[in-house]
Amino acid sequence: MMQAALSTVGVPRGESAGLWTLAWRRFCRDRVGLASFLIVVFFFGMMLASGLHLIARDWSEEVGVNYAPPTFMGTAIPDRTAPVAPDSSGSKSTRESEIRQPGEGGGIDIADPLADVLAEIRAEFSGATAETGKAPTLVFGGDRWGRDVLKKAIKGTETSMFVGLAAAVLAAFLATVFGALAGYYGGWIDDLFNWFYSVFTSIPYLLLILAIAAVLNQKGTLTVILILGFTGWTGIFRLVRAEYLKHKVREYIQAADAIGASHARRMFVHILPNVSHVILVQLSLHVVLFIKSEVVLSFLGFGVGVDTVSWGSMLNEAQNELILGYWWQLVAATIAMALLVTGFSLFTDALRDALDPKLK
Amino acid sequence: MLAYVVRRLWQIVPTLLGVVLLVFFLFTWFGGDPAYLLAGKISNPEQIESIRRQLGVDRPYYVQLWIFIQQIATGDFGESWSTNEKVSAIFATRLGPSLTVLVPLLAVDTLLAIAAAMLVAYVRGSLTDRMVMISCTVGQSISILVYIIVFQYVLAYQLGWFPVQGWGNGFAENLLKYSLLPIIVGVIVSLAPDTRLYRSFFLDEINQDYVRTARAKGMSETRVMWVHVLRNASIPIITNVMIQLPGLLAGAFLIERFFSIPGIGREVILAVERSDFPVIKAVTIYVAIATMIINLITDLLYKVVDPRVQLK
């Protein structure tokens, strides 16, 4: 095997650095990683600001005309409340007979889950704002009720980040405890947790989430976090368990045993610090996974409540708007989500490289 | 070998029991009284009563559990609460369309991902490599919903290259006309993560000692990649493909819903939206059983693919 001729023999360096310091240094040298880290921090800040009601507090107010176009697009398009044939080119005239709203089942009417509640909200507000006070264009356009799309996108960020982070922390916590116990003790404890694991992984992830959502029949941020957290621990569990199995037979643990360290000490004082970098990377990966799952859930109407904005609900609304030619809500939600998820993914890659460098 | 299979089948039992218990408690405990849910769907009070009796809602839990187990064993889950169709019939008819879309999807996606990953692994570290990887990352960050909505709108609605949605009668018609756009969307969505994954498999293999030996023997780089590396990397690739199989049975929920493909996935979504418990329960159990059997087949497949494996 090859070895580079580093002079490893001899004087220890002036300052000493543990894993995290070394990783941080390595991380800082990776420009892509740093950029993505800044994106993540930016979104995190947005989440906090939005959550503390510093920005986008008034997202639900109908400040613009219905379907107000983005300011950079120009003047407002006349209000269209019924689907008509799009006017772009002639080839579509033959399509008229086939026009149905995409996404609806053949003949089966899917009720707009938001309709009732929104009608309520409109009724509440109808007294306060007169029709005349509405802006013709908004920064990134308005939705069907004239609400500011940009503000909705920001609020959606808050929802998604919060749900993603909270669910990931919950899942990671469960997985770490389960994985540590299973990997370290082995025997019947391992069998028990493996049984749990088999049961949960026998059912495809999305199916499981949908089934639970159907049963609970209850929307809300907390519900979503719990559902995602309690079903999403399996991936991390497998890795943590494998790590514990690996480390348990390593010589430094045997040495700790020889010294007389107790089981708990070995598990959490000795092994856990050696596994924490794996857990961190997995946590980061799962944030991304949960954000995407939350969007799908909210889209289907099983996610967060109607008084909370999610990119999922924005996409749901965007479906219908698209045929009418109003693309801005779709684009806003997509861009916001793409930025956050790409940023987070690149950040996760950089994190992994910093903590566990391999020459690529 | 036989002993191994028997032992594995034996091990499936507790897992299956666990799934049954999970589903049962989920639906019975959290699900609430079906009468409440049914009231909105079935107006006939006698019908509701008969269903309640059938489910044994007023009886103690262990009796209900026993009824449930019987249902699983006989494959008769009763009727859908919304359409009154027999659940088992629902399956029989819906499985076909799901597979018509998903089998080609899986095949095309796997082949393309392997090819892409090999090429990228070959030029690892270069600019091409990084660009491809970053586009994969960006591609993955866009929700599948967006892909479906946009592709449907642009390619089907605006340009008219494909039907917007629907399903036909003949197999060929279904495959060549109605399945194409769904397959394209599905491939695009899964290509990015699979390429990344397979690339990591290839890179893991390229760094192994035996690759150095193969080069030392004078083998060309092409042969090293396509014969030596691919053969070893095929092991985790096959694992990955097998893991995706149970998903085939559950159907690609969103794709089927959007494109109005009458498959299992769409049924599930509809059932979830309508709180149609018998359907959801049945699908969950069936898919779970299928997953366990597929896992067993995967392990047996290992023996064929990896000579080091010894089944114990």
Next chain:
Amino acid sequence: MTSVNSADTLISIRDLRVDFRLDRTTISQAVRGISFDIPVNSTVALVGESGSGKSVTALAILGLLPRENATVPAGSQILYGGRNLLALAPGELQKLRGADISMIFQEPMSSLNPVFTVGFQLTEVLTKHLGMTGRQARSRALEILREVGIPEPETRIDAYPFQLSGGQQQRAMIAIAIACEPKLLIADEPTTALDVTIQKQILELIAALQKRLRMSVLFITHDLVLVGEIADYVVVMREGEIKEQGRVEQIFEAPRDAYTRALLLCRPQLERRPRRLPVIDDFMKPGPLAGGSLEERSRGLRGDEEIILEARHLGKSFYSREGLFGKREFKAVRDVSFKLARGKTLGIVGESGSGKTTVALTLLRLRGESSGEALFDGKDLLSIPQQETMPYKRRIQIVFQNPYASLNPRFTIGQLLMEPLQVHGIGSNESERRDRVYKLLEEVGLPEVSFFKYPHEFSGGQRQRIAIARCLTMKPDVLICDEAVSALDVSIQAQILNLLQDLQDEHHMSYIFIWHDLAVVKYMADQVMVMNEGEVVEVANSDDIYRNPQHPYTKKLLSSIPRGWRGARAH
């Protein structure tokens, strides 16, 4: 090697430099401008410790350096047949590899492709370079396998690498390498991973093949003594540079460079037992050798010493599943008994799989249930209930083989050394414990500032010192050293062995020394116990066992020890 004229030179290496990029900002110079020749039909040994650049040099010849981070600056030349190998196009280079120049590696298990049969990997070379058809290649492959000494070649040809033993795997690799009758065989530490008895067989095989095929062999190793038996020329490298090169007689009889001399003498030799082993520093500093190196130390038990630890009929089995319900038992240790005298050293020798490590781990109850008794201070260690083992854990400690794995990478040295004190409640407060640790660091030869550092900042030898210090925190009566220096370079080995000896002299600890290297055991131990396949084969005072081995296995072990050049010529 100026004495060789160009007609006899097969490969000429001129001013070879290799740089490695470790990360974005660090470049390390693995090879710094070396030159030597490989003559035809002769064996050249390239000797050096880890980090010397010897393997890198070998890989450079075949162009196998990883292209992502290794660069060979212009000006370096490797001349073969009038061409510079470093400047060849990949297609040309591929024609040479495996046909004119072949290479075998250190780890045969991972160097063979695990999913293809031995036959496939062997015929691949024949079809590519010699243009044979499938059937021709197969029959030729059988011949070659027979020649390298693989038993039952007809069945082995269709076997997968994992189905062969380590020695057979290496033979298979050799078969692949010589299939096309190359002019140069590069062997990169081919025997380091093998047992001593197998080592000898492989060496003999390579030597026989070299003679028959009249090829040159470039043999890379860290073990100078090993080389003495097979080499014609020796090149000694250190930290990327050549320290000395010449014919083997000259290197062994009249080494000119201090480093070469250090390499030769730092190893414990069978014939002598100086009080202290000389270390590299002794040679690098000018002046005569330190006086203490010349005195001899006597060892052996008289029979009337106090016995501190006695093992009786130790046994340990491992179980694996078989069939539907059955269990298969593997007896790692069967009926092992020995006595350890206070202040003395017992050496346990055996090859891999002999059970020697399991014996040690069993004594410490690190491996679960076992049978037999281990009497320590009157009590049977193996039958004490789990909760009461703490006071005894202090008194028997172990130093493990792998210095890179036995220290928790996340702990500072201070935390590592304080932990045993905290766990056992030694010392009345933190600052008292800290003082103890500082004193220990000094005792093992490490600076005080190490307290705040992490293990990865230290070299292998330094980490072993830390591991030893960790054991000393509890002032044990018995210290078990399980191959504690075999992962280290010879010169570092000598330092650690000296340290261990000093500590024994100072604290009157009793040692159990587990080893595979007989020369080291003879140097360190008073009594030697030879194990094979879980059983004790012979026990005797160390001098007696070497002069007068009784059991055939002991004799076999003794004969496998490389004796260096003098030994080879003497036969």
